[in-house]
């Protein structure tokens with residue numbers, strides 16, 4: 355197609371383009387292709403739009419674990435090939451005031467937590483919900499990413515889609531709700547958008563969202579074969595290493611998690627039955643399942659920490675005046691604001707949301723531990739309600755397991771959190787239970803004899819009581835599976851030392867590893883750990899790589915897009 359000289363020039367100038375710049379440049383060239391050409395060209399294969407109808411759209415994404423971003427980037431590439439100019443926008447950076455400068459605005463956004471927007475898009479989400487902006491010139495469409503195992507499936511996408519309509523924007527494609535297997539559906543969504551905006555007058559469509567019937571997840575039966583508290587008895591924490599045997603082979607990659615739907619406590623459900631007078635054997639139909647009242651309360655419904663919206667609905671049903679912004683357990687609610695009788699409680703049952711799954715990073719490796727055994731590392735979560743110590747539902751449920759107990763789980767692969775090729779170096783930053791996937795990485799690389807070097811940053815409160823998997827980690831160091839180990843025990847010195855301080859101390863070598871192609875993984879608490887680590891990584895890139903703030907940001911962004919910087923934080 356190009357002479358060698360022209361090809362060399364193109365190669366030279368595009369050599370250090372970021373992925374975004376490459377996508378932009380390909381769109382630019384595609385745009386140029388609409389202008390008169392100096393030589394005869396073969397007819398275009400693509401459904402190409404002529405210069406006069408070329409539209410400019412914004413494709414915005416709101417993400418937590420990177421799926422929406424990856425999808426938006428892929429879809430932007432597809433749209434550009436169709437001759438439509440696309441601006442990719444990250445909703446965590448996007449100024450909502452700019453919305454009324456847009457003509458076509460498409461959003462890909464996931465749902466997190468309990469129906470919440472991704473953390474960094476909260477500002478955007480709140481802005482559009484708290485301000486009466488006039489969006490009557492905006493044409494929009496929303497693709498919602500979610501997971502139908504959660505009770506509030508694709509809630510954030512639904513909210514954004516609804517709110518844009520309320521603000522006067524014109525929906526030109528119905529809300530698309532996608533489950534975990536979203537690629538194909540998303541491909542069709544974008545095709546539909548291209549067709550719609552190619553029509554000169556894109557007309558408004560009604561709010562008839564289209565959902566996706568997922569193939570559903572394969573459920574496995576697991577039996578606890580070992581459960582060990584990894585903390586010393588002097589520790590304030592309890593972290594359980596749980597080994598699970600399965601009857602049938604399982605398959606997963608290091609970085610995947612187990613999804614578990616916990617049961618509610620027998621004693622709490624018994625108290626609820628006594629308080630309300632409901633017949634535990636009465637069969638009740640809810641929107642998702644029909645079961646006895648007892649089964650619903652034990653297995654299917656969230657009774658431990660009700661959503662504010664559920665509390666508000668409870669107030670409506672029972673006629674009590676309840677403050678609008680409180681969250682509490684169903685038992686506490688019934689104790690403070692009792693129901694009149696069993697019939698009223700049946701109505702309450704119908705408004706309870708389903709039990710959400712909890713995820714636990716797999717800490718074993720298929721290669722090292724076989725395909726009928728899987729390990730997790732569970733920190734028992736603790737909190738206080740009216741000065742009374744309480745445990746988190748699922749971590750409490752798992753911590754109290756005894757050997758031989760059975761439970762159901764599924765496997766949640768993490769597309770973005772995967773080991774690179776065996777010869778590539780990795781830096782793992784995982785304080786506390788953040789160690790879990792890295793134990794899996796290390797066992798896997800050890801079993802495979804992978805040549806890439808492995809560097810672990812681990813941290814917790816005290817060396818003596820909280821060095822999780824101490825003997826294994828020290829063995830990995832001895833055998834060379836771990837090339838480097840840096841640890842930060844925050845409460846062992848007067849000055850609090852965390853993993854980011856250790857990273858800072860090793861700035862020069864960390865940067866050398868990055869320049870040599872190492873991948874960086876962060877796992878553990880989202881806030882503040884993962885944010886502090888990210889700030890430190892950026893400052894290392896700036897200072898060691900002599901880069902500006904913006905250049906450091908795009909360096910890390912580029913790493914993320916190439917799968918060399920991944921976070922699994924919660």
Ligand SMILES: Cc1cc2nc3c(=O)[nH]c(=O)nc-3n(C[C@H](O)[C@H](O)[C@H](O)COP(=O)(O)OP(=O)(O)OC[C@H]3O[C@@H](n4cnc5c(N)ncnc54)[C@H](O)[C@@H]3O)c2cc1C
Nearest residue numbers: 659683712713714715731732733746747748749787790924
């Ligand atoms: C990808 C991923 C991987 C993960 N990996 C791990 C892992 O390897 N190890 C691990 O230990 N965890 C991991 N987690 C976290 C785990 O999924 C759970 O979020 C965690 O165990 C807490 O769940 P829980 O059911 O015990 O607590 P919940 O019952 O869900 O409670 C959570 C919080 O809600 C509040 N709360 C609950 N009930 C009440 C109430 N009645 N009144 C007031 N406040 C209340 C408290 O603040 C409490 O701490 C991971 C999460 C994700 C997303």
Ligand SMILES: Cc1cc2nc3c(=O)[nH]c(=O)nc-3n(C[C@H](O)[C@H](O)[C@H](O)COP(=O)(O)O)c2cc1C
Nearest residue numbers: 417418419420421422464467469500501504507508
């Ligand atoms: C802790 C957690 C909570 C989630 N909560 C919901 C939820 O309430 N509703 C839902 O539909 N999906 C929920 N999801 C699923 C995500 O929306 C889904 O994995 C999505 O593909 C993530 O996209 P992202 O990587 O762009 O954030 C949750 C996922 C996690 C890890």
